[in-house]
Amino acid sequence: MTTTASYAAADWGTSSFRIWLIGETGEALSERRSAEGMTTAAKTGFSAVLEQHLEAMGASRSLPVVICGMAGARQGWVEAGYLDTPAALSEIVRHAVVVPDAARDIRILPGLAQRDAAMPDVMRGEETQLLGSVGALAGTRLVCMPGTHSKWVRVADGTVERFSTFMSGELFDVVSRQSILSHAVAEAGAFDGTHPAFVAAVAEAMANPGMATNLLFTVRSGQLLHGHGPTEAKARLSGLMIGLEIAGATTLAADAQGAIRGAVRAPVSLVASGPLAGLYTQALTAAGLTSELIDADEAVRDGLAAAARALWPA
Amino acid sequence: MTTTASYAAADWGTSSFRIWLIGETGEALSERRSAEGMTTAAKTGFSAVLEQHLEAMGASRSLPVVICGMAGARQGWVEAGYLDTPAALSEIVRHAVVVPDAARDIRILPGLAQRDAAMPDVMRGEETQLLGSVGALAGTRLVCMPGTHSKWVRVADGTVERFSTFMSGELFDVVSRQSILSHAVAEAGAFDGTHPAFVAAVAEAMANPGMATNLLFTVRSGQLLHGHGPTEAKARLSGLMIGLEIAGATTLAADAQGAIRGAVRAPVSLVASGPLAGLYTQALTAAGLTSELIDADEAVRDGLAAAARALWPA
8 A cells, every 4th residue: 555544434334344444635545345244243243354354455553443333233343322313413423432442543423313202213324424415514405315224314504303214125125025025026127217117106105105005915916917027016016115205204294293394395315326326316206306316325435534534633 | 423514615725724514504513724725735735635624524525615715816726716896795606616627516716806907906715704794784884804915895785896905914924023123023922902002003104104114113213212112012013004004994085996985984894803803993993983893714604605505505
């Protein structure tokens, strides 16, 4: 390595681990990714996983490390607690915890908690994406962060006011693999957000969210009675899950405690990467909403960089 | 056996098999139950399963048999097709198929199909429960048949006008066992429909069905932030699934093609057995609906008896 790293930044999720060495001007000097998420590292040891990747990247023994995500969960490395909403994103770093007895300076960022009796919610990792994407922006915006557990977040002038988690991604996964619908979607080909069955399903779920579990069954009955193919069935299943999520996220307007909707007039800030970016862009369009795409990988790296600047001022 | 059986009646589901020997006056002389449903019998042979049970019950070699359920599915014993809606329940028996090359007279009853482009649906087995419960009644009524795939059916003067299948039971099962919520509900104790968390969850899902996948996540976040126990979590999960189903079934009123709601002023006919009978009775009450309970086991036996009388008049 010719350029010297200033710090390392890691996004440590439930099932994935990513780490970057960051140079003096904030540029990523190198990157490593693995499947050693919290679930794996809880067995093999968090310190061992981290040091092995740092060594492979040629990091010095004194390089500091900032980490976000499930490494800070109770069942993670060191519990980093939660910052309660309303939460100023710039405050996250003040609640970072130091990993005790480590040979180097390692900080883990906290998650956010919404301690609401009726709508309790938590996030870990997304707060760092928010810090890196909309944390420094003025005004109010609605942020959609699709994934296994999608988050919809209302952020005003750098403060997270409210958020809601939707299990859409995980439900899509378990229903596709474990339910009677697995037969209907087996051997499905690739599809994207422009597939007519996807677009129609988004609209159907939005128009009648109460029929959600019936609409799911039509994935099977449509195949039995109308001969729908597996790709069409899978696109429909995906559209139903995402449409149901958008129906909920946008009807929070009617919720006296929520009123996320007020922010919808501005484009939805869509923090996503890979195929989900395209699916959600099309789904939001089908729902009559505009969106601006922010790369989720860049967002988390930028959030970790903002935290590092506050932790270790040059 | 001192009393002679007139026929045997079998309810052959996906994962269960039940058979009764029925006497001259319609009384059940004996009963056997096993887990040799369609899935098992498709491997071991339908004829072998049936004959083994008949022999164990001392049935004569010429005793006729009437069967409803998945034995008539395409992947079952002999495909019995579907009767299309609107379907007069008394017509079911006219579409029964004869099992070819059998040593005795064996008839399999067809299912019902709703060949609607937007809301395709199918049932197999429930049509026989309907025949045995509300098939001969005048007037219009809404029938709720809870289960792995719950059916809500509008029946007018013995004719099935419309029906909708909800995957509530299967979703409850896969989410309880395969999703992140499995940790929250592990080691849950018994609960019934009077559990406050169940009643509250029914009301929440009905009030805001679009938030369904968010409400599911609150089963986990409520445990993380409010310390809810596993029994409370499981009761909540059950209430959310059933409340979402009732929200959909009753808002079919707004569907120009459906209008199932019109029948709701009369008590809902609840065709159920076991714990589901209590849970749905309480859930319907929480939803502001009255219900009258019809035992599901008796309903299917009475339906098979009605079919037998038409097939083999004395």
